Amino acid sequence: MNKVLKLSFGLLAISTCALAQFPGINLPKVKQPAFKTDTFNIKQFDAKGDGLTLNTNSINDAITSCSEKGGGVVLVPGGVWLTGPIDLKSNVNLHIDRDGILLFTKDFNQYPIVEGSYEGLPAGRCKSPISGKDLQNIAITGTGIIDGNGDAWRMVKKDKLTATQWQDKIASGGLLSADKKTWYPTEKSLKGSQAKDPGILKEGRSIQDFEVYKDFLRPNMVVLNNCKRILLEGVTFQNSPAWNLHPFLCSDLTLRGVNVKNPWYAQNGDGIDLESSTNTLIENSTFDVGDDGICIKSGRDEAGRKLGKPTENVIVRNCVVYHAHGGFVIGSEMSGGAKNIFVYNCSFLGTDVGLRFKTTRGRGGVVQNIYVTNINMKDIGAEAILFDMYYMAKDPVALSGEKRDAPKVEVLPVTEATPQFKDFHISNIVCNGAATALFIRGLPEMNILGLYLNDMVIKAKKGMVCTEATGVYIKNFRMITDDTNPVVSIDNSQSIYLDHIAYKPGSDLLFKISGSKTSDIAVTNTPASAAKSKLLLTDGATQKSIHIK
Incomplete structure (x- = not known):
C-alpha cells in the first residue's frame, strides 16, 4: 500500500463519520435573524399596486422608516407593485404576501451604473433591483413573487x-x-x-x-454584499436580468423554501451564486433556471486570490433543480477556494450536468473537503458527475452544429494560478439517464487528488472517463451504458482503486488504459470475464499499469 493510499484512507474514515447524518454530526451552525413584529405597510407610504405607478420612493421610504424605528416588517400586500431599485436596511424583513408581485421596471434609466463586482472582479454594473451592503439582520420572506423583468435586459x-x-x-x-x-x-x-x-x-x-x-x-437581481444574519424564505424569485441571487462576502445566510426561476435560454441566468461567504444553509428550495442552479464561487483569477475569501461551511439539502447547466456546482470562479461543503438529499431533473465541479488554469484556489450524498438524478444532458479543470466557458451541452476541439494537453509550471481539486466524497448516487456517467479531467501538472465515490447506480450512454487524476477510490459502482467500448477509460492517472464495479454483461471492452504515466490501478471484485474483451493498453500503458484480481 503506497503512501497516497494510506493518507487517503485516513481522510475517508473522517469523512464517513461526517456524512453519517446521525445525531452528533459536525455540520456548520447558521445563526438566524430575528425581527420586531412592528409592520410598515407600503400603502401607508402612498404606494399603489396598479402595475403602472412607479413605487420606488414609497417602498424605499417604508424600508428606511422601519429600520430607523428599530426594525420590523415592511409589508408588500396583494397587488402588482411596479418599482425601481430597492435598498434593504438592517433589521428589516421585506415580506411579500401570497397575492403580491414586486415587479421591477423595464426603464433602464432607473438603474444607474454603480461600482460592484463581476465574477470576483471590480466592475461597474447597473444597480441591482434589490441590494444591501454592510447590513445585519435582514430578510426577504412571504409567498409572493419578485420579478426582475429580465427579458427586457437579456x-x-x-x-x-x-x-x-x-x-x-x-x-x-x-x-x-x-x-x-x-x-x-x-x-x-x-x-x-x-x-x-x-x-x-x-x-x-x-x-x-x-x-x-x-x-x-445587466444587474444581478438580488445582491447582498458583506451582510450578516440573512433569511430568504418562501418567496419566488424569477426573471432576473443576470444571476438571480448573489450573496457576496456574507455570513449566516439561510435560504429556505424559495422558488428560483428563469427561462432555460436565460444566458447567465444562474439560480444562486454563493460567493466568498461563510456559514450558509440552503434547504427545501426549487431551482429552474438558465444557467447553473446552486453554485459556489469565490472570485476570479488574481483578484479572487488577492481577496482570499473562500466559500466555506455550507449545507445544501432537500433541494430540487430542474433545468440548469448544473444541479450543484463549484466554480469556475473559485480562486479564493471552497471548503467544508455538505450536499445531501437533493434531486436534479433535466439539468445539463448533475454534480459539476469546474475550473481552469489561471484561477488558482483550492477546492477541498466536499461531501455529497443521497443525490437522485434523471435525464441529465451531459455528465452525471463532472470534474473538469479545462473549463472553456461554454454551455455543457453543445448546440446543434457546434464543433468543440479537445483542449491541448501540455505540462505548465505550477504557480499560484494553478487550481487544485482534492478530497471529494460522493456516495449514494442514483441517475436514470445521462450522456456520461462519470468524467474526471485534471491537469498534468496538478492532478485531481483524492476522490472517494461509492454506492452509485448510473444509467448513461457512456461510462467512466478518468484523465490526470491521482488517488481515486470507487466502490459499488453500477454502470448501465449504451456505449460499451470501453466501459471505463483511464489515462495518465495513478492510484486508481475500483472495487465491485458492475456493468452490462457482454460489453465490448471493459478497460481502456492509456498513457505512460498510468500506474497502480487495482481492480477487485469485478467480473472482468463478463466483457468480450477485458483490457486494451495504448499510448505507453503496460501490463504493470493495472492489476485485476
Whole structure:
C-alpha cells in the first residue's frame, strides 16, 4: 500500500463519520435573524399596486422608516407593485404576501451604473433591483413573487428559441449580431458585446466610461454584499436580468423554501451564486433556471486570490433543480477556494450536468473537503458527475452544429494560478439517464487528488472517463451504458482503486488504459470475464499499469 493510499484512507474514515447524518454530526451552525413584529405597510407610504405607478420612493421610504424605528416588517400586500431599485436596511424583513408581485421596471434609466463586482472582479454594473451592503439582520420572506423583468435586459441566442419565438424577438425590436445568431434588446447592449472587458474597472477606467454600453451591464437581481444574519424564505424569485441571487462576502445566510426561476435560454441566468461567504444553509428550495442552479464561487483569477475569501461551511439539502447547466456546482470562479461543503438529499431533473465541479488554469484556489450524498438524478444532458479543470466557458451541452476541439494537453509550471481539486466524497448516487456517467479531467501538472465515490447506480450512454487524476477510490459502482467500448477509460492517472464495479454483461471492452504515466490501478471484485474483451493498453500503458484480481 503506497503512501497516497494510506493518507487517503485516513481522510475517508473522517469523512464517513461526517456524512453519517446521525445525531452528533459536525455540520456548520447558521445563526438566524430575528425581527420586531412592528409592520410598515407600503400603502401607508402612498404606494399603489396598479402595475403602472412607479413605487420606488414609497417602498424605499417604508424600508428606511422601519429600520430607523428599530426594525420590523415592511409589508408588500396583494397587488402588482411596479418599482425601481430597492435598498434593504438592517433589521428589516421585506415580506411579500401570497397575492403580491414586486415587479421591477423595464426603464433602464432607473438603474444607474454603480461600482460592484463581476465574477470576483471590480466592475461597474447597473444597480441591482434589490441590494444591501454592510447590513445585519435582514430578510426577504412571504409567498409572493419578485420579478426582475429580465427579458427586457437579456440577449438571446437563436439556437435556444423555437422559430416562432425567434421571430417574435425580432418583431419586438432590438438588433441582431453580425452573424444573425444573437438578438440584443438595444444598441447599447450590442455595443457592450463587442467591447473588451466590458464593465471591468481597471486603471484609467471609471464607471462613466461604461455609459456607451450601459444596457449590456445587466444587474444581478438580488445582491447582498458583506451582510450578516440573512433569511430568504418562501418567496419566488424569477426573471432576473443576470444571476438571480448573489450573496457576496456574507455570513449566516439561510435560504429556505424559495422558488428560483428563469427561462432555460436565460444566458447567465444562474439560480444562486454563493460567493466568498461563510456559514450558509440552503434547504427545501426549487431551482429552474438558465444557467447553473446552486453554485459556489469565490472570485476570479488574481483578484479572487488577492481577496482570499473562500466559500466555506455550507449545507445544501432537500433541494430540487430542474433545468440548469448544473444541479450543484463549484466554480469556475473559485480562486479564493471552497471548503467544508455538505450536499445531501437533493434531486436534479433535466439539468445539463448533475454534480459539476469546474475550473481552469489561471484561477488558482483550492477546492477541498466536499461531501455529497443521497443525490437522485434523471435525464441529465451531459455528465452525471463532472470534474473538469479545462473549463472553456461554454454551455455543457453543445448546440446543434457546434464543433468543440479537445483542449491541448501540455505540462505548465505550477504557480499560484494553478487550481487544485482534492478530497471529494460522493456516495449514494442514483441517475436514470445521462450522456456520461462519470468524467474526471485534471491537469498534468496538478492532478485531481483524492476522490472517494461509492454506492452509485448510473444509467448513461457512456461510462467512466478518468484523465490526470491521482488517488481515486470507487466502490459499488453500477454502470448501465449504451456505449460499451470501453466501459471505463483511464489515462495518465495513478492510484486508481475500483472495487465491485458492475456493468452490462457482454460489453465490448471493459478497460481502456492509456498513457505512460498510468500506474497502480487495482481492480477487485469485478467480473472482468463478463466483457468480450477485458483490457486494451495504448499510448505507453503496460501490463504493470493495472492489476485485476
